[in-house]
Amino acid sequence: MSIHPNIKKIRADFPILETSVRGKPLIYLDNAATTQKPRQVIERIQKYYQEENANIHRGVHYLSERATIAYENTRKKVQKFIGAESPKEIVFTRGTTEGINLVAQTFGRLRVKAGDQILISEMEHHSNIVPWQLLCEQVGATLNVIPFDFKGELMEAEFDRQIERYAENIKLIALTHVSNALGTINPVERLIQKAHAEEIPVLLDGAQAVPHLPVDVKKLDCDFYVFSAHKIYGPTGVGVLYAKKQWLEEMPPYQGGGDMISSVTFKKTTYNEVPYKFEAGTPNIEGVIALEAALDYVSSLGLEKIAAHEMALLKQLEQAVQADAKLKEFVRPVGTAKEKAAVYSFTLGDIHPHDAGTILDRMGIAVRGGHHCAQPVMDHFGIPGTLRASFAVYNTPEEVNALVTGLHQVLEVFK
Amino acid sequence: MIQDDLKDLYQEMIVDHSRHPRNCRKIEHPTCAAAGNNPLCGDQLTLYVQLEGDRIRDLSFEGKGCAISMASASMMTEYLKNRTKQEALNHFEKFHQLVTEDGSASTLSDSDLELLGKLRVFSGVSEFPSRVKCASLAWHTLVNALRGNGEIATTESGTEVVASGQGDHS
Numbered sequence A: 001m002s003i004h005p006n007i008k009k010i011r012a013d014f015p016i017l018e019t020s021v022r023g024k025p026l027i028y029l030d031n032a033a034t035t036q037k038p039r040q041v042i043e044r045i046q047k048y049y050q051e052e053n054a055n056i057h058r059g060v061h062y063l064s065e066r067a068t069i070a071y072e073n074t075r076k077k078v079q080k081f082i083g084a085e086s087p088k089e090i091v092f093t094r095g096t097t098e099g100i101n102l103v104a105q106t107f108g109r110l111r112v113k114a115g116d117q118i119l120i121s122e123m124e125h126h127s128n129i130v131p132w133q134l135l136c137e138q139v140g141a142t143l144n145v146i147p148f149d150f151k152g153e154l155m156e157a158e159f160d161r162q163i164e165r166y167a168e169n170i171k172l173i174a175l176t177h178v179s180n181a182l183g184t185i186n187p188v189e190r191l192i193q194k195a196h197a198e199e200i201p202v203l204l205d206g207a208q209a210v211p212h213l214p215v216d217v218k219k220l221d222c223d224f225y226v227f228s229a230h231k232i233y234g235p236t237g238v239g240v241l242y243a244k245k246q247w248l249e250e251m252p253p254y255q256g257g258g259d260m261i262s263s264v265t266f267k268k269t270t271y272n273e274v275p276y277k278f279e280a281g282t283p284n285i286e287g288v289i290a291l292e293a294a295l296d297y298v299s300s301l302g303l304e305k306i307a308a309h310e311m312a313l314l315k316q317l318e319q320a321v322q323a324d325a326k327l328k329e330f331v332r333p334v335g336t337a338k339e340k341a342a343v344y345s346f347t348l349g350d351i352h353p354h355d356a357g358t359i360l361d362r363m364g365i366a367v368r369g370g371h372h373c374a375q376p377v378m379d380h381f382g383i384p385g386t387l388r389a390s391f392a393v394y395n396t397p398e399e400v401n402a403l404v405t406g407l408h409q410v411l412e413v414f415k
Numbered sequence B: 001m002i003q004d005d006l007k008d009l010y011q012e013m014i015v016d017h018s019r020h021p022r023n024c025r026k027i028e029h030p031t032c033a034a035a036g037n038n039p040l041c042g043d044q045l046t047l048y049v050q051l052e053g054d055r056i057r058d059l060s061f062e063g064k065g066c067a068i069s070m071a072s073a074s075m076m077t078e079y080l081k082n083r084t085k086q087e088a089l090n091h092f093e094k095f096h097q098l099v100t101e102d103g104s105a106s107t108l109s110d111s112d113l114e115l116l117g118k119l120r121v122f123s124g125v126s127e128f129p130s131r132v133k134c135a136s137l138a139w140h141t142l143v144n145a146l147r148g149n150g151e152i153a154t155t156e157s158g159t160e161v162v163a164s165g166q167g168d169h170s
């Protein structure tokens, strides 16, 4: 657990960090919402438009071939990054949300019938709740929800009970790998083993995991894994769906259009092979290509070093709160799981998180205040929302100190 | 020590009203009432109005939410008591301008500002577009109550949608 040795150089890679906010230097601690982008990613997008712009998979001309190669190279890069067996198992989407909707509307529509169940947890992001509710409504299935305990840890005994009791009915388990509101890292490898023992496939929402811990989908043996490029220093509008090839082969297409077909007549259309069957229409080409630059960037810093850096900042903040009589009195961490990512979610006395957030914003500090798209988590604790500081590789110990000062200011305003 | 610039939005008066809201109670047999909510902050309030002819004899609210929304509701109830319905609607317009227009570009006249009196403490809100809804929730709810449409005022629809800070991502 230590600050990244190249922190100065890393900060210089992120032009936006020079922004001033209402006359104060920007302190960006809302990384779980989205990360800032390094020069390498920004320049890659520019290079694409200046030197490579063309539609992919269609032209036989020079530019189209170049763009296609760059696009497909990202697929291979993603495959290696998450340890998939084949690039054919990597589908590009608009983001985590679209990946989950895709699985719900293809795999779900194919396999989930009236009376069946989808099992999720109480700590899911809305994007891993609502697509399943929609599916359940469409087919007459029910959503079964595993609760978490006071620390924000999934109640595994309850998980065991449900999958044993409803082994026949549960057609899919969809779980977050890391909770965005609590920071909890779920014991997904073990849960997947148990699910597979009952022959239930598992989807993991990796939006908060991929940027912070090494993920190996083969080792995890998950059936589906989804994440968003924008939370791992890449562009918005791009996401990844990993699915085991057998599922992709079995699943019907999600959207129809160009690129996803192999031949079209008015009588019959045959679909392209996987993964193209799931990529209808012109995708976010520059975004996908820039994702490769983002993953290269992360690899160059080392994901483990990034994680150690972020954990060092989290510990610093936790200790600063513990050591400060006033903060200790008012700060209540929400989510204190033993296995946790570098997310600090908390309440500050009875001060509404948006009021605290606005005051911190005044000081140039960007934190998230609210329900973090995880309203059931807030309901669990009976609070309207939390404040959340979430760290990335460019954050510094000085910024943590500034947050501590900022929290004192908030308390001062509301004293 | 509080930094000076923090004070322009969270002035003592706002903090005080949010901590100790005035007229925070139910009116048993109101002439009209309406509920409002602001999904962004989870602010919820119910507004009760007691009219005597055209005049607001009593005005109160119950609810929970962020400091801006609670203080705004509290100060509005104090401010509008004993004014006419028409005055309340006019003041709503002015208040709305106050919290949405950037100070330097404000079209409010000096007499408008004088009219708004204490409510001017909310002028700092205009710098925070995402918080405009909080400041105006009570007012929207009041307008709904007075216009007699029993519908729930939500800051997510109608005229109040501001350009930024809408959704609640991630």
Ligand SMILES: Cc1ncc(COP(=O)(O)O)c(C=O)c1O
Pocket (backbone or CB within 6 Å): A032, A033, A094, A095, A096, A097, A098, A125, A127, A128, A176, A178, A179, A180, A205, A207, A208, A228, B169, B170
């Ligand atoms: C755990 C989790 N799941 C899903 C999402 C949705 O991601 P996106 O909005 O990029 O689709 C997020 C973040 O917004 C998240 O934190």
